Amino acid sequence: MTRVLVARQDNLGDVLLAGPCVRAVAAHASHVTLLTGPHGRAAGELLPGVDDVLTWRAPWIDPEPPPVTAADTGAFVELARAGRFDRALVLTSFHQSPLPLALLLRQAGVPWIGAVSEDYPGSLLDLRHRVDGDPPEPERMLSLAEAAGFPLPPDDHGALALRRPLPDTTRLTGGGPYVVVHPAASVPARQPSAAWSRRLVRALVDDGHRVLVTGAPAERE
Incomplete structure (x- = not known):
């Protein structure tokens, strides 16, 4: 039984782009929790492979960031601790750092954390993944899952996808x-x-x- 937290805390489109990565993790994990910000939660609920969605407004990512308080970060640490995650993948855009979230997840007791990071992570990351060039974000995030030991299954096309059935539009x-x-x-x-x-x-x-x-x-x- 492997419980994995996948974090992508941006807007709707950013969360949708994480879909191939999430499916790769879900193909090997027993339970996948997606951590989003409030602007991306609706997209997270539409991704195949997601068992449940947690929402937290990250002060270093949200376009209208809340103040950083011990009460707020402490509440998130307890929320993450309650998830009893075995692993976590922190997904970011190229201009964002995964290290603030990695620090909080360490405090929550997550024993293994992976992310793409240009900055020296110290003991915050177990997998510091490097990406050559500037690939499209879905490929960038999927490469992290593969480096963490979560490849897409052979029958998965690796494209963007939503849960079926889709609503009649x-x-x-x-x-x-x-x-x-x-x-x-x-x-x-x-x-x-x-x-x-x-x-x-x-x-x-x-x-x-x-x-x-x-x-x-x-x-x-």
């Missing part, structure tokens, strides 16, 4: 296949301009695709 999407373009992003540096988004949609249409554009009400224009 015909009322919104109509019939037939389609491509979704979601131009908005929570970080302005990752958001294409309106002109670039129009070029992208036109190129997809010219290539024969039916395109649906999604966004929040404030992004309608």
Whole structure:
């Protein structure tokens, strides 16, 4: 019986990108808990291989970070301790450090922790995984699972996936296949301009695709 905690504490899209890594872990573990932030929990609940989801707002990741207090971090340590995890994988973007969370997980008694880390981890990590170049995030996170001894099974295609059955969206999407373009992003540096988004949609249409554009009400224009 191996209980594994997989942490990805960013937004919905970031959590969805962790899906192949989570499935790789689930193929070998008896129980997988996904740790998310409040902005990513809904996506975590849709990932195959997740047995349960824990949510905690990390002060070093959340875009509107709460103050760091002993009461808050102490409550998280006790929450993690109650999970009785045998292993933990801390997933991050290339610009984030896994070490603050690794420190709290050590305090919670997690005996083995792995992460991608450019910084010297001391005794915080058992696996300090290195990644060459700048691969797409799903591949980066999956490589950590493989280095930790959790390869994808041969019948898993390694692509992004959600739990089935998916809800019926015909009322919104109509019939037939389609491509979704979601131009908005929570970080302005990752958001294409309106002109670039129009070029992208036109190129997809010219290539024969039916395109649906999604966004929040404030992004309608």
